[in-house]
Amino acid sequence: MIYLKKNRRRFIRMGIIFLVIIGVIFLGVTLWRHNHAQNRLVLYGNVDIRQADLGFRVSGRIQEMRFEEGDVIKTGDVVAILDKAPYEADLAAARAELAQAEANFAKFQHGSRPQEIEEARATVHERQATLDNATTIFIRQKEQIKVDGTSRQDYDTALATKLEAEALLKNAEEALSLAEEGFRKEDIEAAQAAMETAKAHLQSAEINLKDTEILSPAEGVMLTRVNEPGEIVTPQSVVYTLSLNKPVWIRAYVAEPHLGDLKPGMEASVITDAHPDAPFKGQIGFISPQAEFTPKTVETPELRTDLVYRLRILVDDPKGQLRQGMPVTLHIKLLP
16 A cells, blocks of 8 residues: 555656656757747749740741740841842842942042043043134134124124133133042042941941841740731831740738848748748849838738838759749748
């Protein structure tokens, strides 16, 4: 009997000690969770993958559409091509225009050729001889009319011939002077300006020809294919919509009381419903300086009537597991 009483007391003491130990452990866990929660901010957001609407910078008829929806696209891939024939013709015309302008500028810059100067000088000599002959005939007619040795009509004809020869000689002398002096500065500058204009037209034609092809600006997945070969498009037409692989952002919102706890560059764990045990690494890239009303995508009821600030968290998604609009949970470790 005495032995049973001693054993009962021993079990009671051990039970009390066990309960005290359990209580201490529970209190420690509770305090750890409390401190842990105070150093960690939980936010909710959505995946925000950027998209690019692809189109031509020139109008024309589509010749090729090289990709389908869902195809993986690399940077620099040619995704669509217009009929090049009109733009190749424009390029050929621009090249011919430039060649003509360059030849004209060279002509004005170099002046007259020696052969042209000699030809102008020979014309002056010819016109001088004609004037000398006309002057001799006019003098003879002038002497004859004084003694009534010729008619008044012959005299007038000789005078008109002399005056015409003088005018032709003056024109020839001016032509020779221009040939020897070369072109005026203004004419040379005008020819140079015409040549530069032709160069600009050629460059524009080359750019337009290149713009008959759409090159992918980045890696991604083709979301939509809007047009088909044979359709006429304008520079405002969207031909493809591309979902970019990078960057992948999380769009989230934080209430004003927690705004001071966050800074760009802070690390964040991104948890999805599909992979709750494999969080994605991220970091805060942008904090909006302006408050806005809580958007519909926020899922916590406490924030639905508050003003919040928009965040962008850049996520490392090497396997491409995140999809546009996917809801996520963010765990951001706050600074002590």
